[in-house]
Amino acid sequence: MRYRLLAILFLVLALGVGVYFADSRLPALLAEELPQAESVLVVKEERKLYLLRDGEPYREYGIALGGNPAGHKQEEGDQRTPEGDYVLDWRNPNSMAHLSLHVSYPNEDDRAQAEARGVSPGGMIMIHGQRNGFGWLGRLVQRWDWTDGCIAVTNVEMEEIWHAVPNGTPIRIEP
Template sequence: MVATAEQADALMLDKSERLLRLLRNGVVIAEFTVSLGGAPEGHKAREGDERTPTGRYIIDWRNANSIAHLSLHISYPNAQDTARAEATGVSPGGDIMIHGMLNGWGWVGSAHRLWDWTNGCIAVTNTEMREIWARVPNGTPIMITE
């Protein structure tokens, strides 16, 4: 287990910079370059749009047996996301995660950063994902900005 002083109490993702920052007491304690959804600009509006959402969310559960190497679930959609999608007659989508490489693709390593390839998730290398997994407890807030 990671010492409390090394655990994050907040996450910040700047989509334009492709940077995920782990913070503790407002100080950056780790930083990771990420890949995003295939159409990353703008807020996620509907299922299948390949956008990574923007706004305030929570890391609300984790999956050690996901289709990618470990995954932390982001609490998208929130009430506003759901209402916005319902108003336009579409599903908001869901299952937005921070995850490592798809199982069997770990050999790609940092080359995955050459393009945005997820369906709206936030991807890092498997080594980075193990560090994030250890340092980010459930209940950690995440702020995602353009």
């Protein structure tokens, strides 16, 4: 029994180390000379985020969404990622996750629809990396939707996005 427990522990540690090294490139490579994005496209069904230039994708990333990803965000706590046209309007280098870019949700329409239903539309929708301290689990955690409505990528990918996407960049989130 003890050997089985040790074997399982060793397997878990080996998997964790493998996942860590698979997603740990040198920081100099993170901010490689990517062109500045003119816009960002998220396709929820594909679980993809695309950086666009001249209307064409030049970089793509796998994403995790909110725990209830189907449909447009309706209210605070519904664990949905909004759909529509927004702006990445500010950034937080000290967020609860590795870097974050704020999506300008809710807009006027979102607020009006929530008010008509008597609920809060919610907010603080971000593109972000992994929770601080858990970046080494990035690739593993990205296999399922785990956010409260945000768009999550690995820390390495977030570094690239952070450098390629300035404040004021439009973002379209499609179903």
